[in-house]
Amino acid sequence: MPQSNFIYRLKDLTFSYETGSFTLSVDELSIEQNGITGIAGPSGSGKTTLLLNLAFLLVGQWTTFEFEGRPVDRKRLILLRNRVTYVPQNPILFSGTVESNLLYPLKLRNVKDREARGLVRDVAEIVDIENILESRSHQVSGGEAQRVCLARALVFEPDVILLDEPTANLDEENVNNIEKALKAVSERTKLILVSHDMEQVRRLCANLSILRHGKLRSEKSTM
Ligand SMILES: Nc1ncnc2c1ncn2[C@@H]1O[C@H](COP(=O)(O)OP(=O)(O)OP(=O)(O)O)[C@@H](O)[C@H]1O
Ligand SMILES: [Mg+2]
Numbered sequence: 001m002p003q004s005n006f007i008y009r010l011k012d013l014t015f016s017y018e019t020g021s022f023t024l025s026v027d028e029l030s031i032e033q034n035g036i037t038g039i040a041g042p043s044g045s046g047k048t049t050l051l052l053n054l055a056f057l058l059v060g061q062w063t064t065f066e067f068e069g070r071p072v073d074r075k076r077l078i079l080l081r082n083r084v085t086y087v088p089q090n091p092i093l094f095s096g097t098v099e100s101n102l103l104y105p106l107k108l109r110n111v112k113d114r115e116a117r118g119l120v121r122d123v124a125e126i127v128d129i130e131n132i133l134e135s136r137s138h139q140v141s142g143g144e145a146q147r148v149c150l151a152r153a154l155v156f157e158p159d160v161i162l163l164d165e166p167t168a169n170l171d172e173e174n175v176n177n178i179e180k181a182l183k184a185v186s187e188r189t190k191l192i193l194v195s196h197d198m199e200q201v202r203r204l205c206a207n208l209s210i211l212r213h214g215k216l217r218s219e220k221s222t223m
């Protein structure tokens with residue numbers, strides 16, 4: 001295993017969309033191996049753009065971009081993409097049951113049925129959705145759907161889960177449920193969370209960075 005304490009190290013990363021209307025610009029960002037790292041910022045500040053760069057799905061320019069202690073190699077992005085999971089802002093469940101949604105990524109990876117069902121039960125317990133595994137995916141609530149998406153990301157056993165506004169549009173009870181699930185998940189997997197809700201980021205994260213107009217600056221959380 002690499003010796004770095006940081007899972008990501010970035011210096012002078014920039015990314016512009018082809019339209020030229022927006023540029024993300026990160027002078028310096030070092031993300032620790034453990035816990036939940038938070039990035040807050042208003043709508044349009046570039047949170048999703050930054051997460052997609054960290055997921056290696058958008059590729060900009062940089063002077064330093066290290067992942068797990070090694071420089072990011074533009075020719076090997078597919079391998080890197082397999083190590084991280086991006087959970088989008090409005091995640092979509094497939095038709096079928098909740099359980100089939102969780103089994104699907106394992107089937108793609110040829111995990112044997114028995115082992116796959118065991119892994120699904122484990123992650124369902126962590127995010128507290130065991131009681132809805134048999135439910136049809138279109139019958140679950142918004143908060144439950146968010147937890148299913150978290151479980152579906154976790155079941156891959158990625159090194160990092162990148163969460164894009166995991167509690168947008170949820171009521172207080174569901175926000176609490178998701179935050180509890182995130183804390184439980186962070187015991188075993190690195191989480192990077194973006195949110196427009198600064199208070200939520202402060203509640204959950206030891207480290208907080210703030211994005212404004214595409215520019216990132218870091219500050220210590222009040223925790
Ligand atoms: N595919 C795209 N092509 C061109 N411009 C884009 C594209 N996606 C996003 N943008 C622009 O980039 C800027 C940052 O968008 P981004 O989605 O990263 O912001 P955000 O902080 O995630 O916002 P929100 O909180 O509303 O989700 C916005 O001005 C947006 O219009
Ligand atoms: Mg966004």
